[in-house]
Amino acid sequence: MAFSIDRDRLIKELEDLGRFNRTPEEGVTRFSFSPEDGMAREYLLSIFASMGLKVSVDGAGNMRARLEGSDPDAPAVLSGSHIDTVLHGGCYDGTVGTLGALEAVRAIAESDLPHRHPIEVIVFSEEEGSNFGSTLSGSKALVGKYSLEDMENLKDPEGKSMAEMARDAGYEPETMADFLLRPGDIRAMVELHVEQSVVLESMGVPVGIVEAVAGIRVVEIRMKGTANHAGATPMTLRRDPLVAAAHIMAQIETLARGSGTGTTVATVGKIACFPNVSNIIPGEIRFTVEIRDVKAAGIQSVLDGISALAPAIAASRDISLEIISVSDSDPVQLDGDIASLSEECAAKRDIPCVRMNSGAVHDACMLAPIVATGMLFIPSRGGRSHVPEEYSDPDDIEKGVSLLADVLYELAR
Ligand SMILES: [Zn+2]
Known part of the structure; x- marks a missing residue:
């Protein structure tokens, strides 16, 4: 099944999200739990609401928006990434995978093609470690690697804890235990991300299928x-x-x-x-x-x-x-079946792709040990990331998100 994604809508949303930024003119700075992060979330929530998705937010601020399938009890297919950035970062790291998942789910919803499994867009909190110096804090909390106690102990340079910040942002860290990811509830997770290196660009290939993370x-x-x-x-x-x-x-x-x-x-x-x-x-x-x-x-x-x-x-x-x-x-091996499915879907669309490894860690790594997890990469211009110059070509974004939509649908049907 080949879905048609709305490229202009997606690129506009990427630009919109980039405006929720503490350091305009000097890259994008949007730390989790900050006012900018709050505004970016409001922006996403308004889109989720317009699509009629059911939204839940856990005690660490991870946000999930659910498109129901024909069987509400079937395990869900997840896709998403993060919207927080490093200090003076770029517009693409995390946001391509977040808005890309949103666009893929929207394309599936708009197609009216039936699917059995629910599909969820997931927005992970505090991936970059910009507040507390510890990466993947949101996804660690989601899988139970960080307890409430850990969230109380994780502090920013001013001594403010992750739990305190989450409370101030309106979340309830005490409820985190109720939101832990239960493997039986999840069929698969697929994260789209910018490569943050030069492998794809040097090969002239628009999509990488990630097999393992270093x-x-x-x-x-x-x-x-x-x-x-x-x-x-x-x-x-x-x-x-x-x-x-x-x-x-x-x-x-x-x-x-x-x-x-x-x-x-x-x-x-x-x-x-x-x-x-x-x-x-x-x-x-x-x-x-x-x-x-x-x-x-x-x-x-x-x-x-x-x-x-x-x-x-x-x-x-x-x-x-x-x-x-x-x-x-530890190194993380991703799911071989999702990699093969991604390859088949790419072949049907004539999108050139290559299997590769990731030298950077991502939220998907936290989920991989407990649910079937895949990752797709698109090229980063000059391999640059975590800098204002970070850029991915709209053609590549469109290919990556189109492929993501096909893969999510195949997993959810
Ligand atoms: Zn990232």
Whole structure:
């Protein structure tokens, strides 16, 4: 079934949503629970109301708008994303998947073609972590990974908690337990999102079908030697932790390339040098290692390599070494049947597509372990995202949303 989506209506709504923005002229800033977020939600609610959808909002602010099917007891098909942004972000990250799901559901509703399962547009709250430094907070609450206690403990830099902010925005965090996602109530979830990288653009392909989302492991390595005079200390009598760190970093690149999966990436993105003065041998170095892979074995291989190499390199220079775990998220495999269905639907429409992995995490990752979940990507111009220059071509948006409508209908019929 090929639905015709209203491209002009969708692009206008994308532009409209971009106006609910704390930093006009400097990208889009719309944090969850802010006045701008409230206005953007009112805007969406008015569209949901005009479509006659039944709306529910949970204690974390996740919003669901439901188009009934012929069987009200059948498990629902979900699609959506988030509308919050980073500071000075763009107009497309999250909103394409939110308004795209809305347009897809509207196209299905307007077609009058029958479907058995309800279809819901879902708008996740606080995906970007802009308030509390923790991503996917809304979807984590929805699947029970964040309790009310966690929402009380998650605080912004001013000390205001997620639960407090949710209350001030009119939600009732105490009721979150009543809204937890029950796997039996959901048939499938499909999230459309901008790719936020250059793979699709470089291939000239408008749609990516995501098979897996990379896990991310971050460790901090702390090395201590002896700070001393850079002129008076002979090379043979130094305990320089920066030189030791440099040897370890060079090995990390080798470990990532040789992890065996072919998909591992590892990055040293942050270094602190103390005292960081040109004529003093450093006394202490701290640096992060961020490792990503869609296969857990790749991440583990780099970690094992670091654990084997780093102590030896440090010891050979009489440097102390500590490896501290900072964060850890597992790789997520998406549903193979939804990927195949997406491919078939794309073929029927003559939309070129390619199977790929995601290096960024999305709300769909929280749902994937409990319900059949798929993701579709469309290209980001220049691969840029989380910046005001973020852009996706209306042609690609139209293709992605058309395909989404077909996939949602096939899952719901
Ligand atoms: Zn996003």
